[in-house]
Amino acid sequence: MSNKELEKNEVFVRTFGCQMNVRDSEIISGLLRAAGYKIALTDKEAKIIIFNTCAVRQHAEDRVWSLIGSYKGTKIIGLVGCMAQNYQERAFDRDASVSFVIGPQDIHKLPEVLSKITHHSLLERKVWETQGSIRPEEIYRTGFHQDQAHTQIVISEGCSNFCSYCVVPYVRGPLRHRKFQSIIEEIRSALDSGISRITLLGQNVNAYQDGDLDFTKLLKAVNALNGLEELGFFTSHPKDVHLEFFKAINELDKLTKTLHLPVQSGADRILKLMNRGYTRKDYLAKVTSYRKIVEGGTLTTDIIVGFPTESKDEFEETKALISEVGFNGAYIFKYSPRPNTQASKIVPVILEKEIQKRHLEILNLQRAISNKLKHKHAKK
Ligand code: SF4
DSSP states (O other): OOHHHHHTSEEEEEEOSSHHHHHHHHHHHHHHHHTTOEEOSSSSSOSEEEEEEOOSOHHHHHHHHHHHHHTTTOSEEEEEEHHHHHHTTHHHHHOTTEEEEEOGGGGGGHHHHHHHHHHHOOOOOEEOOOOOOSOOGGGGGSOOOSSSSEEEEEOEESOOOOOTTOOHHHHHOSOEEOOHHHHHHHHHHHHHTTOOEEEEEOTTGGGOEETTEEHHHHHHHHHTSTTOOEEEEEOOOGGGOOHHHHHHHHHOTTBOSEEEOOOBOSOHHHHHHHTOSOOHHHHHHHHHHHHHHSTTOEEEEEEEEOOTTOOHHHHHHHHHHHHHHTOSEEEEEEOOOOTTOSGGGOSSOOOHHHHHHHHHHHHHHHHHHHHHHHHHHHHO
């Protein structure tokens, strides 16, 4: 097939879930462009639709199935990412229009899989390897960026924390660190292409390690690069943040003075059941230390409401922690049981009606705090 013919095979990549998936979709687009495919801006003109999916919440999965169904078999459908890893062969039973399934560790196989379909009309429904452990470094070098001013740089893949509610370690595999020098080279080439804002990405950036080079050293090295104007990072884990890291946030001139530190619950029993590796007291001590060191630093968090067995008193403890800390913002999630996770085996579960009530209560509380803080800053 000639390049011209190949270009007729427009691909639309539809992304669900976290920032890691947003970056993975960029990588997928870059790899497919290099292989001769045209990346479509909408699904209308595309012959092939790739769903880069998320498995963190049931709601997102339901949406993917409903969208796949809406094409009524008129497109070639690829299920990619965390949900693909979870479903594997079951995806074909769920919807017969799914042509291939590829887990997040194997996205580099996409050009090969699509070539089989587009070159040889090989429309066998198949799960392409979903068990690969480390991605080849080259996939980070496609040079394709959706935004010409900002990009995200993956510093580590997977996670080994096994928080009891989280599906990530099962679908993205154990924590693997990219080489310090490869990360710096990728950032240099992004800066050379005119990008000026960088966000470092990992499920737990503070656990980054390459020999004796840790995350704080990485921040310092990136901050020193010419052409960089703004540096951010996402996500931090409370058990792994420390004094030296807070000092770096305060001192490095290009680093945004904001920290997203997911607490999830304010009750020690629930934190233990969640396998978070810290207590309420530990968390509050880190917040105090961050605020003391980082002048004018802002703080945001994640909260899960309705974790199995969460009592009303424990829920009140979470509310009290939110008020005590005074987060600038928070993502409040309703607990959603995920396959394979330890939490999905804990009973009794909290009734949906009660989860909704608690969710609304915390949303309102956080909204009031965020507004108060905004007004306070506006007055300054
Ligand atoms: S740190 Fe916990 S919540 Fe975050 S990705 Fe790892 S297991 Fe999931």
